[in-house]
Amino acid sequence: MARERKIDMVILGLLSHEDLTGYDIKKRIDGAISFFWKGSFGNIYPALKGMENQGLITKNDTSVGGREKTTYHITESGSDALKDWLKEEQASNELKYETLLKLFFGGAESRGVSVHNIEVFEEQIQKDLKVLKKYSEALEKSLDVEDHIYYSLTASFGIKTYEAYLKWCAKAKKMLKQRGGK
Amino acid sequence: MARERKIDMVILGLLSHEDLTGYDIKKRIDGAISFFWKGSFGNIYPALKGMENQGLITKNDTSVGGREKTTYHITESGSDALKDWLKEEQASNELKYETLLKLFFGGAESRGVSVHNIEVFEEQIQKDLKVLKKYSEALEKSLDVEDHIYYSLTASFGIKTYEAYLKWCAKAKKMLKQRGGK
DNA sequence: AAAACGATATATCAAATTGATATATAAAGG
């Protein structure tokens, strides 16, 4: 029974900075947050409804032409819920790496397949690392360094781990090729 | 619509080595695999039923005393499904790090809370790293090095990333403390 | 100017996963 809806905290965190629509929230999550958290429309819209019923957020419907739009705003109660969550020291951290799963179970298969799987992973990481570095550099240049320290820290986490991944990829490929095999 | 049940592949991968019960499978997942994949009973048992219906595995009921036990065995069709999955180059790799989420949104809160959250994370990683290193050392000492190369590679991935995490923790704590603040 | 295209915006659904709980037996330890 997943008792706490984690997406709620993501949404409250985003709304604590600015009012947003569900669509905006999705865009924010797909941005700087995406490398350590995910969210989907099927997740976001029901959460917005639920939180509105709980009084954690309020909605404001507008219509520009024939276009409907609902913007959400965090309430004091919502702000309190966010703070409570921030103070709880328990946090679930987990990774699901299908690439490692394939490598782990790939022993029975040809070594070439394993090497190729690592190469595909490596390319993806290189791409992601490039994006993150650009984001990080833009932050460094920003005047208000103090305000961006938390964004910098999460970005540097991503960069450090991605760099570790790449080192591992090089080592793993070398090992698999050296030992010849199937 | 999550079209592919990933747990199926984990189970087939495990069954490709030995016959197992659902309970055994859970234990295996909680072991060497746990740092890059998770599984629960509520996930495993339905998957076993489903795969039996699909003919990917066969079951063998036994009863020792008043105790029932169902052991599963992989079929040729199941083995093919596993091989097909191994060859598919697409793989979803993602992490969900609540610690980073808290750090990212914690800017509005006191700096002490952020430092504490990092410390809690750090302790967990140190503990996990210790376990992984022991596992890795045991593998190195194993006579059949060739057979264990894939297990070593996944373990070394964990060690490398955990070490990167710890370096980041040190840096992040230092940064937060240096800048004083709230 | 019309058509095509991509971005904006909300909503919904089946399937999969999570995390907890329930139940019962066997083994181990004090």
Place this chain on the structure above:
DNA sequence: CCTTTATATATCAATTTGATATATCGTTTT
């Protein structure tokens, strides 16, 4: 003998995933 831990299966609500549907708006291509 009793308590605790390990074995073993099952089920459920809540949550998440990933896809699909629908419709409008703005920009670019024919």
